[in-house]
Amino acid sequence: MQNRNDGTIVASIGASRSGKSVPIKRAVESLPRVLAFDPKGEYSSQLGFERITSIEALIKRCQELGSKPAQLALFASDKKSFDAMCGVAYIWNMYAPIAAVCEELARVTSVSKAEGNWGRLTNQGLAYGITIFATVQRGQEVDKTLLNNASFIHVCRHSTDDDCEYIAKKLGVDLSEIPRKKLEFLQWTSDLGIVSRGTIDFPVSKKTKKWPEGCPRFRSKGGNRRVLTIGSDGRFKQIKYT
């Protein structure tokens, strides 16, 4: 049973440019306390997060901030920096809950089980109300701790038959459910199976500073088509997850 302080893990899985990061950016862009592992620099360049380029600077900044709001992006891509960032995220979250964004997990974690500070964050951080958003291109490349502990899994386009088969089997859904087109998605929970299917588009009428080509719009597919709104925990407000 969930209690109020339980955190959330969201795993977003799909091929390159399939739409994994867009919903995460939507969820975190207006959150007060966020720390992103940002190998491409997109959270700082697009969303205006404070760019931090060393672990020393990150530690100093989080110590200064304590429980205050800040959106921080660590511009790094190596395993050592990722592990250290997870350690900082764990401690910064103790001051007041944060969202931690972990992009491109396959480059920085092992497939067996979550280790080191990443393991501590995914196993113990939840008890302190952290929200973890993680992206990976293929289900085979992510540790079992993450998939087993995920509050829900956001599945985007998979490009090969092998990858589709792996994730369909892992989630216990029909192979035909796995998105094959860019910007299509489904969401899954271990209790309910598939909870939503949909597509993203970017209406040009909705340009903002952070979304100069158009702000993303999430629309459900199927009989009951509607525009979905993402909450700060990454869940669509209109969908029942439990």
Ligand SMILES: Nc1ncnc2c1ncn2[C@@H]1O[C@H](COP(=O)(O)OP(=O)(O)OP(=O)(O)O)[C@@H](O)[C@H]1O
């Ligand atoms: N503001 C926007 N306007 C129009 N299209 C956009 C916008 N933002 C993203 N896209 C489109 O959405 C696609 C998916 O973007 P996203 O960054 O979510 O992909 P991704 O799966 O995270 O890719 P990667 O593996 O490279 O990180 C992009 O290829 C781009 O075409």
Ligand SMILES: [Mg+2]
């Ligand atoms: Mg991405």
